[in-house]
Amino acid sequence: MFVLDIDEIRILASKIALKDVENEFHVLKNALLEKYGIVLPEGLKTAAIEKFGDIASAPILYENVTNSIIRKKIEEGENNITIKNPKALYRIGVLGFLEPVNLNLTIEGNVGNFFGAFCNFHGTWNIKGHAENGLADKGYCGKFVVDGLSTELVGQNNQSTSFSHGVDILVRKGCMERAMAQARGGNLVTFGAGFNSGIYMSEGVLINLGDPGEQFGSGMVGGVIYTRQGTTTGKGAVIKKLDENDYTKIKNVLEIFEQELLIENLDDFSQTNTKLAFTNIKHEVIDFKEFEKIIADENSIH
């Protein structure tokens, strides 16, 4: 297990003063090379100063360093990493490996936009706080668990391809708007989803275990949304009753998160045994008889 406290890097960087930025950038560069084995690109110095006036307060420094350290640790064979004090940094967990890597990543705090974009991993990435826009944007493979809220576009462009099945995401406190927008695969389980969720979906599964939503599935051409009765749809989507295949599909997706949700009687779940007890936070029994599915309206696809 490797623990990266980003505050340690903030302390290192805070020693860089503007008066002698050239020399002091090299001091930081050498310190990071020595401590973490990573090389800071020279362009970062210019970009940080141009955009943020100095290096120490530039979020792009910490984004770059965090991702570089994670990459380095993976290359060294580490597969359990914890990040402390992320302070809502944008774009962390963007690693750029072509082949799936094995990594369990725990984030102790909030993450900013595009956490885990383009991800391609086996393991679980657990965010102990909230996530902002575009969680796992264009993700290929991996499992995310968000303990807090996610704002917009969770699982946006979730990718199912010839070499990937898409990303599986659980959001415990709910997603705001446009969850699984333009998803092309993967699965999202959430306790609430905002307006326009499932907009332009072409593949994948969205299970909303929270309150009914509004304007779901606008322009969808594939995939399926399971949600409570009372949810409204956008143009191009229709509401249907669940059939036996749907119960199997829901069961398969919930099995991915069985450990996190502590679901009782999932093995027996079927069209005739429709109640599940979720015991992860509070004991909540959900009866899927109250659910319906939203799919593409065949009549609107040309």
Next chain:
Amino acid sequence: MCGICGIMIDDVELRHPHVGLLLQEMMESQQIRAQDGAGVAIFNKTNSSDTFRIKSFKDNDGNYVSNETNSSEEKLDENLINLYDKDDCTFFSLENEMTLIKEMGLAKDLDKKHGIRKMEGSHGIGHLRIATSSRVTPYNTHPFSTTILPDIAIVHNGEITNYDMLRDSLELEGYNFYTDSDSEVIAVFVASRILKHGDIERAHREFIAKADGPFTYIAATPDTLAMVRDKFGTRKGIVGYNPGTKEHPPFWAMATDLSALDVIGATAKIETPYPGKPKIFFRN
């Protein structure tokens, strides 16, 4: 990808109304979103007087210097016309109880120069600008105010795609524009409608009905703070509440990023305002 924020103290006695501090924290936490300009407008009833402040930027060969003129109500129109006629001056704020400050650059530099953290009031708004549709100048920085009514300010994230059409029609109604930013049209439109019928909610609804494009804006007047989103909800905007403690009053907060609400502990009653329906808070 601008960053916007707003605060409304929810306390009749206005204990420790550190609106500036809260706005500054929220702006700095969203600095990654935008770095071209920063600004605030803070409302404080105790500043209210018979004298109005007209603020402008004077262009000294590309170096913009902020300028302030005091005016009585009777002389206001005359002073504003004089300013409009000056080619090297650009109006940016008409104030009574409001204080509007904006500069190019970063939020931390705005605070260093103007002491934003120490500013007190009942409510206020803040903005971080990344230039998209207009030049990087101090006058294109937010918040935007108007010469139509004093003490109105808006900050905006998004694009008003039918800006030209809206501006043309407002100019035909006789309203002046001072910048080349699409965001100014929101301030002028809302102020013109308040002047017309006096109903602030209706003014925001009329703007939503007329405007095209993805936008979320926060508008402040002496008695209101509103978050307004386009009818499709295509730009983010989140509202939260801090219930207060013995040391500080409760307050409503609104921002682009959830993390901006988190840094000031405003994560109770989190919601995204309904697309196309103004979310308005009234001063106690």
